[in-house]
Amino acid sequence: MLAGVMSAGLMSSPARAQRPDTTGFEITDPLVLRKCGGCHKTDSTNRVARLSYLRKTPEGWEASVRRMASLNSVKIDPAEARSIVKYFANRQGLAPAEVAPGRFETERRLVEYRYAADGQTERTCRACHSLGRVILQRRTKSEWELLIATHRGYYPGSDFQAFRRMAPPAPDSAPQPHPMDQAIGHLSRAFPLRTPEWTAWSATMRPAPLEGAWSLAGHEPGRGAFFGRMVISKVPGTDDEFTSRATYRYASGGALVTRDGRSVVYTGHQWRGRSTPAGMPPDSSMREVVSVEPGWQEMSGRWFRGGYDEFGMDVKLTRVSPGAAIAGVSPVGLRAGSRDVEVTVFGANLPRAATAASVDFGPGITVTRVVRSSPDEMVVRVNVDSSARTGQRDLFAGGASLRNAVVAYSRIDRIKVTPQSNMARAGGVRVPKMFAQFEAWGYVNGADGKPDTDDDLNVGTVPVRWGLEEYGVTFKDDDTQYVGALDQRGFFTPNVDGPNPARKGSRNNIGDVWVVATYTPEGANARALKGRSLLIVTVPLYMRWEPSRTAP
Amino acid sequence: MRHLKAINRKARTIDQLNTPATPDVHDQPDVVALQGNSGPRVPDGPHVPLGCSFVFAPGWEVDSSGSTAGLCQPVERDLYDCYVTCFWPIHVPDLLNHAPDWTNKCAAAQQDWRKIDLIFP
Numbered sequence: 282m283l284a285g286v287m288s289a290g291l292m293s294s295p296a297r298a299q300r301p302d303t304t305g306f307e308i309t310d311p312l313v314l315r316k317c318g319g320c321h322k323t324d325s326t327n328r329v330a331r332l333s334y335l336r337k338t339p340e341g342w343e344a345s346v347r348r349m350a351s352l353n354s355v356k357i358d359p360a361e362a363r364s365i366v367k368y369f370a371n372r373q374g375l376a377p378a379e380v381a382p383g384r385f386e387t388e389r390r391l392v393e394y395r396y397a398a399d400g401q402t403e404r405t406c407r408a409c410h411s412l413g414r415v416i417l418q419r420r421t422k423s424e425w426e427l428l429i430a431t432h433r434g435y436y437p438g439s440d441f442q443a444f445r446r447m448a449p450p451a452p453d454s455a456p457q458p459h460p461m462d463q464a465i466g467h468l469s470r471a472f473p474l475r476t477p478e479w480t481a482w483s484a485t486m487r488p489a490p491l492e493g494a495w496s497l498a499g500h501e502p503g504r505g506a507f508f509g510r511m512v513i514s515k516v517p518g519t520d521d522e523f524t525s526r527a528t529y530r531y532a533s534g535g536a537l538v539t540r541d542g543r544s545v546v547y548t549g550h551q552w553r554g555r556s557t558p559a560g561m562p563p564d565s566s567m568r569e570v571v572s573v574e575p576g577w578q579e580m581s582g583r584w585f586r587g588g589y590d591e592f593g594m595d596v597k598l599t600r601v602s603p604g605a606a607i608a609g610v611s612p613v614g615l616r617a618g619s620r621d622v623e624v625t626v627f628g629a630n631l632p633r634a635a636t637a638a639s640v641d642f643g644p645g646i647t648v649t650r651v652v653r654s655s656p657d658e659m660v661v662r663v664n665v666d667s668s669a670r671t672g673q674r675d676l677f678a679g680g681a682s683l684r685n686a687v688v689a690y691s692r693i694d695r696i697k698v699t700p701q702s703n704m705a706r707a708g709g710v711r712v713p714k715m716f717a718q719f720e721a722w723g724y725v726n727g728a729d730g731k732p733d734t735d736d737d738l739n740v741g742t743v744p745v746r747w748g749l750e751e752y753g754v755t756f757k758d759d760d761t762q763y764v765g766a767l768d769q770r771g772f773f774t775p776n777v778d779g780p781n782p783a784r785k786g787s788r789n790n791i792g793d794v795w796v797v798a799t800y801t802p803e804g805a806n807a808r809a810l811k812g813r814s815l816l817i818v819t820v821p822l823y824m825r826w827e828p829s830r831t832a833p
Numbered sequence: 834m835r836h837l838k839a840i841n842r843k844a845r846t847i848d849q850l851n852t853p854a855t856p857d858v859h860d861q862p863d864v865v866a867l868q869g870n871s872g873p874r875v876p877d878g879p880h881v882p883l884g885c886s887f888v889f890a891p892g893w894e895v896d897s898s899g900s901t902a903g904l905c906q907p908v909e910r911d912l913y914d915c916y917v918t919c920f921w922p923i924h925v926p927d928l929l930n931h932a933p934d935w936t937n938k939c940a941a942a943q944q945d946w947r948k949i950d951l952i953f954p
Contacts, residue, residue: 348954351954352930409922409923410923435929435930437919437929438919439919439922710947711951712951752900754900754901755902760901778946779946780907780910780946786906786907787906788906789906791901791904792901792902793900817899818901819894819901820893820894820901820904822923823925823926823952824925825951826923
């Protein structure tokens with residue numbers, strides 16, 4: 282089975298020996314050469330077989346090192362493995378522009394991704410895994426060929442699934458390449474080893490200077506927006522490893538959280554860390570996957586945890602400058618005619634002694650008093666005119682401004698449940714459960730009066746009644762009885778894994794259901810609004826590929 | 834079939850589906866419409882979140898229509914086939930390389946599924 286892979290490797294080696302292929306990267310690190318050199322030969326130009334001809338994310342390199350240890354019997358201790366991953370991620374990593382389209386993969390986001398550039402290649406790769414794995418790699422053509430050979434060697438089943446023609450070409454059609462050739466051709470054109478992006482980035486790349494105070498803003502599904510501060514310090518003796526302390530408060534409910542973390546920044550822009558809230562057990566720790574924007578003034582990404590990385594929060598960090606800055610406002614939606622509404626403005630270096638006159642929410646919204654004001658947070662009370670025009674308002678306060686900070690509205694036209702489709706997995710007996718969190722958002726249709734158009738305004742999350750409804754697929758569909766329970770916070774807990782004798786045919790506790798949110802607007806004759814999302818509760822995974830899951 | 838004429842609503846709907854789409858970019862929500870008059874309109878695929886492999890019928894997380902209704906049920910009944918033949922290498926360990934003794938503790942997954950190991954390659 283492995284003969285195919287080996288012979289492919291052997292065939293290419295003598296060819297390189299005769300005429301050195303200098304498209305690859307030189308590798309001179311003694312540890313890499315010592316650990317990898319047993320199988321990967323170095324040529325006369327310091328190019329190492331296979332290793333010199335690919336670029337990947339830190340996760341990609343970590344997966345390779347783990348595979349070499351688990352399948353190819355490489356003896357390597359964790360410190361050496363970390364050093365090798367760092368060497369490759371920095372020397373043969375990806376530029377910020379190359380990472381951007383595939384960030385959903387490393388941030389472990391459950392999104393619906395369509396790869397539009399080549400449908401056949403998408404089908405070939407996505408038969409088994411996300412396209413994110415593919416678009417976060419760069420290889421020479423012969424390396425893309427060897428990657429396919431490796432797949433065929435390790436997983437012969439792929440020949441009968443993804444790598445075969447699904448049907449013979451129509452008699453009168455033009456010649457169609459085999460799916461494998463199509464993928465190799467496309468990938469070697471779309472994701473070559475050498476790119477202008479990497480040439481430019483590797484010329485300016487340096488350890489990211491991130492020390493200092495950062496303003497933190499984020500959103501956690503189910504708990505809402507949070508704001509705070511993160512102080513980053515360098516680990517002594519290193520230039521790309523950091524410790525961090527994040528302190529933030531949820532805008533709704535006011536819970537204060539402090540997290541202590543440690544991280545490595547790979548390739549000058551890929552923050553990979555882990556943080557734990559003070560006084561909490563280690564299993565509440567979160568992996569931090571954050572991208573540092575070129576210029577080192579902004580970072581954004583996702584912090585996550587859970588059996589399937591499903592508990593996560595979007596985070597955005599902005600370097601605190603000497604001047605005042607506004608990070609966000611809560612609540613965002615201000616209904617026309619409401620009186621004495623408490624609004625909190627979050628930011629950095631806000632004036633300690635702000636006056637009502639110095640906080641300007643624009644036409645129709647009047648600040649009546651400042652309840653309290655500190656550098657990070659200002660609490661004010663506002664009245665909204667009953668004739669306030671529907672629309673977004675910029676905020677100006679204490680010398681700082683925020684575009685589209687709040688929305689004045691008179692009526693919520695519809696609600697939307699996010700995510701629009703979601704997935705949970707049965708578990709709890711032998712494998713972890715995959716939970717699902719939903720949120721309901723209020724929308725105003727905007728000037729055109731039509732839903733789902735660009736001028737719609739999001740007025741923030743709204744309180745709703747949650748319920749499950751049948752998504753009818755089969756005759757006498759009874760999934761809602763078995764898949765699990767949805768609580769009134771929009772949090773879905775799946776049922777246990779394993780066959781269920783109570784179901785016909787001992788089926789698993791899986792199925793398709795609608796998650797339905799019902800919002801009752803204020804007012805006596807208001808009509809209830811409904812929104813829904815498709816939830817697929819499905820089978821577990823018995824093999825977990827994400828190397829970061831078991832990493833410290 | 835040009836000599837057949839649609840006479841009821843269902844037939845007209847079928848006829849419309851098979852009629853080349855008018856290349857009016859304002860009416861068409863997707864790029865398919867920009868492909869002009871060649872062939873029938875391709876309907877959108879099922880709405881499936883990331884992580885699903887749904888190319889095969891049945892798939893692992895969802896079947897080819899985006900639902901769980903067509904999956905092998907219970908999954909334990911089908912597990913060893915996926916394992917021995919490397920049928921679902923991303924979802925189930927494979928016999929060849931990663932977990933040669935995955936089934937040692939459970940002869941019949943339908944009864945012994947509590948002994949199935951979770952594999953971190």
